[in-house]
Amino acid sequence: MNEIWYAIAAFMLTAYVVLDGYDFGAGALHLFVARTDTQRREVLAAIGPFWDGNEVWLLAAGGALFVGFPRVLASGLSGFYFAIFLVLWSLILRGISLEFRSHVHDTVWRQSWDFFFSLASVLLPVFLGAALGNLLRGVPLNAEGWFELDLFTDFSAREPVGILDWYTVLVGVFALVALTAHGGTFLVWKTGGAVQARSRTAALRLYGVAAALWPIVTIATMRVNAGFLPSLSSRPLAWLPAAAALAGLVVLFRSLRGRGDFAAFLGSCTFLAGLSITAAVCVFPVMLRATGDPSLSLTARNAGGDPAGLKTALGWFVVGLPLVVAYFVLVLRIHRGKAVAAADGEGY
Amino acid sequence: MSDPVVLHRLQFAFTIIYHYLFPVLTMGLAFLIVVMKTLGLRKGGERWNDAARFWIRIFGINFAVGVVTGIPMEFQFGTNWARFSRYSGNVIGHTLGMEGLFAFFLESSFLSLLVWGEKRLSRRGHFLAAIALFLGSWLSGYFITATNAFMQHPVGYAIGPDGMLRLADFWAFLFNGWAIAQYAHNMVSTVVTASFVVAALGAFYLLQGRHREQAALFLRLGVICGLASSVLVAFPTGDRQAKLVALHQPAALAAMEGRFQSGPDAELNIIGQPDVRGRRLDNAIAIPGALSFLAYGHFYSDVRGLDQFPEKDWPDQIALLYYAFHIMAGLGTILAGIMLVAGLLAWTGRLEGNRPMLWILMLSFPFPYIAVIAGWMTAELGRQPWLVYGLLRTADGTSATVHAGTALFTLIGFCGLYLVLGVLYLFLIAREIDHGPAHPSHVAEEVASHE
Numbered sequence: 134m135n136e137i138w139y140a141i142a143a144f145m146l147t148a149y150v151v152l153d154g155y156d157f158g159a160g161a162l163h164l165f166v167a168r169t170d171t172q173r174r175e176v177l178a179a180i181g182p183f184w185d186g187n188e189v190w191l192l193a194a195g196g197a198l199f200v201g202f203p204r205v206l207a208s209g210l211s212g213f214y215f216a217i218f219l220v221l222w223s224l225i226l227r228g229i230s231l232e233f234r235s236h237v238h239d240t241v242w243r244q245s246w247d248f249f250f251s252l253a254s255v256l257l258p259v260f261l262g263a264a265l266g267n268l269l270r271g272v273p274l275n276a277e278g279w280f281e282l283d284l285f286t287d288f289s290a291r292e293p294v295g296i297l298d299w300y301t302v303l304v305g306v307f308a309l310v311a312l313t314a315h316g317g318t319f320l321v322w323k324t325g326g327a328v329q330a331r332s333r334t335a336a337l338r339l340y341g342v343a344a345a346l347w348p349i350v351t352i353a354t355m356r357v358n359a360g361f362l363p364s365l366s367s368r369p370l371a372w373l374p375a376a377a378a379l380a381g382l383v384v385l386f387r388s389l390r391g392r393g394d395f396a397a398f399l400g401s402c403t404f405l406a407g408l409s410i411t412a413a414v415c416v417f418p419v420m421l422r423a424t425g426d427p428s429l430s431l432t433a434r435n436a437g438g439d440p441a442g443l444k445t446a447l448g449w450f451v452v453g454l455p456l457v458v459a460y461f462v463l464v465l466r467i468h469r470g471k472a473v474a475a476a477d478g479e480g481y
Numbered sequence: 482m483s484d485p486v487v488l489h490r491l492q493f494a495f496t497i498i499y500h501y502l503f504p505v506l507t508m509g510l511a512f513l514i515v516v517m518k519t520l521g522l523r524k525g526g527e528r529w530n531d532a533a534r535f536w537i538r539i540f541g542i543n544f545a546v547g548v549v550t551g552i553p554m555e556f557q558f559g560t561n562w563a564r565f566s567r568y569s570g571n572v573i574g575h576t577l578g579m580e581g582l583f584a585f586f587l588e589s590s591f592l593s594l595l596v597w598g599e600k601r602l603s604r605r606g607h608f609l610a611a612i613a614l615f616l617g618s619w620l621s622g623y624f625i626t627a628t629n630a631f632m633q634h635p636v637g638y639a640i641g642p643d644g645m646l647r648l649a650d651f652w653a654f655l656f657n658g659w660a661i662a663q664y665a666h667n668m669v670s671t672v673v674t675a676s677f678v679v680a681a682l683g684a685f686y687l688l689q690g691r692h693r694e695q696a697a698l699f700l701r702l703g704v705i706c707g708l709a710s711s712v713l714v715a716f717p718t719g720d721r722q723a724k725l726v727a728l729h730q731p732a733a734l735a736a737m738e739g740r741f742q743s744g745p746d747a748e749l750n751i752i753g754q755p756d757v758r759g760r761r762l763d764n765a766i767a768i769p770g771a772l773s774f775l776a777y778g779h780f781y782s783d784v785r786g787l788d789q790f791p792e793k794d795w796p797d798q799i800a801l802l803y804y805a806f807h808i809m810a811g812l813g814t815i816l817a818g819i820m821l822v823a824g825l826l827a828w829t830g831r832l833e834g835n836r837p838m839l840w841i842l843m844l845s846f847p848f849p850y851i852a853v854i855a856g857w858m859t860a861e862l863g864r865q866p867w868l869v870y871g872l873l874r875t876a877d878g879t880s881a882t883v884h885a886g887t888a889l890f891t892l893i894g895f896c897g898l899y900l901v902l903g904v905l906y907l908f909l910i911a912r913e914i915d916h917g918p919a920h921p922s923h924v925a926e927e928v929a930s931h932e
Binding site: 181182185186188189192193195196197199200201203204206207208209210211212214215217218221222224225228229232233236237277279280281438439441442445446449450453454456457460461463464467468475479480481 | 541542548567573574575582583586592598648
């Protein structure tokens with residue numbers, strides 16, 4: 134049962150990265166690929182109907198961790214206290230920028246919200262990447278299962294570790310590049326004209342950088358977490374998502390050049406999902422890795438919720454998930470086709 | 482301010498009170514929008530569709546602020562109340578998880594279709610989007626109320642070998658009697674709030690002499706729904722809630738009433754200031770026997786005072802709790818009175834021309850908000866000193882590793898951020914009110930005037 138909930142939590146976080154990832158990426162590109170107000174409204178029209186639903190995956194993943202692994206949730210959120218609030222405040226800033234921007238027909242008003250929207254969309258992937266970096270590197274868990282981390286120490290990735298060091302910042306930059314490229318492929322799919330052309334160039338270049346960073350990040354991960362890659366050889370199950378990530382990368386490069394715009398976006402989704410699932414399989418069962426004594430790590434086996442409760446939760450989860458998928462399919466269908474910049478008072 | 486417990490409590494109280502100002506209107510307005518859209522489906526109901534279109538715009542802005550201020554709430558269980566999350570996550574994780582899966586996805590998927598999708602959807606499709614938002618927001622209300630009800634009156638749990646709570650009976654937990662009573666009381670209060678807001682705007686436009694046709698609709702809908710809901714909020718829902726408090730949280734009831742001494746034939750204090758050190762209520766004006774009747778249904782019933790409970794189990798903010806309860810109950814009574822008079826005037830067709838009553842309706846819209854917040858303060862302060870009633874004390878639920886200085890930093894951060902957010906919200910709402918429901922032609926004019 135604990136394994137099932139580990140898989141559910143990994144699935145929900147992956148869905149969050151892939152889905153909110155594309156609207157973060159679109160936001161990060163916003164100022165660069167869309168220059169006029171009409172172009173910017175085209176970008177906003179593309180992500181407007183989806184961003185809120187995408188963000189709910191984060192809350193839902195939090196809910197899954199709450200019920201599945203309350204010790205991990207409690208320890209992780211309180212230990213990363215400072216970083217969590219930076220993420221929350223950025224999410225608030227980003228949400229209101231999107232929702233408030235087009236209510237007022239004024240250049241200064243709109244330009245300021247465009248700026249804050251982009252700023253928050255750049256910061257969030259860095260924070261989320263750094264969070265992943267922290268999970269891979271480990272945190273100083275004590276015997277009671279709590280930890281406390283400074284925002285930064287000496288950036289060495291050695292004890293005493295901080296939330297930000299060379300390794301976690303590297304993962305953060307990788308996340309920023311990859312998610313921005315991902316957002317680019319989404320805009321290529323959902324927009325036309327100048328925005329689409331600039332997004333295509335941006336996606337190709339940024340994915341080039343991401344492809345170059347991928348092996349570097351993998352090697353760096355080996356340095357801070359020696360068990361990470363060897364686990365791959367003993368876990369054939371991890372080869373599948375890793376191979377899928379590689380295939381996704383190939384597909385997206387081919388399709389971006391060959392005008393298979395939807396295929397490129399799907400390739401991009403596959404790449405990110407593949408990376409996320411590979412990481413989840415490689416670290417299993419560790420959820421919060423201890424930098425000191427490995428027996429202090431919180432794992433899917435020692436930090437799980439009580440088995441009877443998890444069974445009950447699985448009951449409501451399998452009822453709810455098809456509903457969620459149905460909503461997403463329905464909304465995608467209603468908003469199919471290219472996004473069109475809305476007139477004032479009629480959309481984002 | 483050096484005690485982290487105080488800071489964690491202040492931060493949670495501030496962020497939840499501020500957040501709740503938005504969903505309280507969202508939930509009540511979702512109900513009224515469904516009513517408007519239903520009337521709009523009938524033949525000749527186009528003016529109700531116009532009314533709905535206007536309120537959906539208000540709803541959209543309000544919802545956005547509700548969403549962004551809601552995101553920190555779930556996370557603060559973990560960041561600031563980690564020991565509580567670890568202790569009770571096996572139980573409350575269910576309702577928090579279900580809220581995301583069943584309510585948030587429903588709301589977030591259909592929000593933009595309701596707000597911006599009228600042209601994209603058929604009449605019926607847009608009506609269904611309104612239903613989706615109503616269902617989503619009211620489901621969300623249930624799951625979070627059920628979570629709170631577990632903290633108020635824990636049922637359906639067992640204590641595991643590791644000392645943490647675990648779920649013993651899912652259905653008993655989900656349909657906790659306290660949750661049902663609290664949910665009914667709370668949801669009716671959201672309709673009271675939205676009705677006052679809708680009626681107040683109708684009164685404002687009539688006093689201004691603008692948008693007369695729409696204003697009359699707002700007024701009629703607001704007064705009918707406001708009258709019904711402001712009666713229901715007291716009886717049976719509020720009454721039921723008070724009897725549960727009397728039964729399960731007798732110390733909270735004693736503190737709410739400033740009742741320091743026990744005894745039969747308990748009086749209901751209308752006015753008075755609790756002197757906790759002196760163990761008495763100053764300047765009290767009271768109705769003899771009324772508290773016994775309200776709590777237990779008999780005028781002579783014995784109602785325990787705080788003297789019956791060890792001081793360490795007293796709510797720690799007795800004076801604030803007393804005032805919160807009395808503000809809620811007092812405002813609730815006054816608001817019902819306003820709606821009763823307005824309802825009688827509307828019945829006889831004299832409301833729209835009665836300027837004093839329009840003034841009263843226009844100025845009264847902040848008071849349901851105050852009553853609702855005071856009501857939640859009554860519930861939450863009455864639960865003290867417990868985080869999970871009888872099981873976990875508030876001081877034992879905070880995060881083990883978060884210092885006072887860190888908590889103060891984020892509290893200050895929230896104050897600044899939410900101040901800006903509030904100013905922007907009021908600015909945008911004021912603009913919508915200024916434009917009024919004569920939609921959508923004003924937009925075209927505005928664009929033209931800019932170019």
